[in-house]
Amino acid sequence: MRIHIGSDHAGLEFKAVLIEHLTSQGHQVTDHGPFEYDALDDYPIFCIPTAQAVAADPDSLGIVLGGSGNGEQMAANKVKGVRAALVWSVEIAKLARQHNNANVISIGGRMHTPEFCKELIDTFIATPFSYDERHMRRIGLISDFENEGLV
Numbered sequence: 001m002r003i004h005i006g007s008d009h010a011g012l013e014f015k016a017v018l019i020e021h022l023t024s025q026g027h028q029v030t031d032h033g034p035f036e037y038d039a040l041d042d043y044p045i046f047c048i049p050t051a052q053a054v055a056a057d058p059d060s061l062g063i064v065l066g067g068s069g070n071g072e073q074m075a076a077n078k079v080k081g082v083r084a085a086l087v088w089s090v091e092i093a094k095l096a097r098q099h100n101n102a103n104v105i106s107i108g109g110r111m112h113t114p115e116f117c118k119e120l121i122d123t124f125i126a127t128p129f130s131y132d133e134r135h136m137r138r139i140g141l142i143s144d145f146e147n148e149g150l151v
Contacts, residue, residue, distance in 0.1 A: 002030070004061075005065070006046035006065070007033075008065075008066045011067070011109045012037055014117070015065055018065075022121075033046045047072045047076050051079035052079050054082060055080060061103055061104065064104060065106075066108060067110040068110065069108035069111070070108070080147075083100055087120050096124065097127035098135075101135070101139055105121060
């Protein structure tokens with residue numbers, strides 16, 4: 001799986017741990033930064049390019065990280081074609097993929113242990129979209145709004 005990852009200063013160290021974890025599983029990971037610690041950096045600078053890379057490569061997934069994951073998710077969701085889910089439980093990781101075909105997972109690195117975050121990401125990656133008609137219809141409605149401004 002091709003995976004794009006970006007964070008802010010709060011997720012910098014954890015991002016390195018995740019990249020190692022993912023590459024050890026055979027995933028191809030592209031790091032969209034940051035590459036050095038700056039307590040005043042701005043997460044949109046890293047999370048939006050991560051989301052853009054996912055939107056440009058529909059067979060890939062993305063991970064955005066921050067202290068809470070909230071702002072990172074919001075930034076990623078501004079990119080057309082991205083469905084970023086703020087994930088805080090294994091069940092939410094599954095549902096984000098099964099029901100919403102989320103293509104970006106957002107996690108708050110300060111909210112969970114590294115091991116639990118790895119479990120959330122592994123679950124997200126491993127869970128397929130259901131292709132259930134009702135879920136496809138709902139995603140279509142979101143895409144229609146995104147493209148035409150109409151529901």
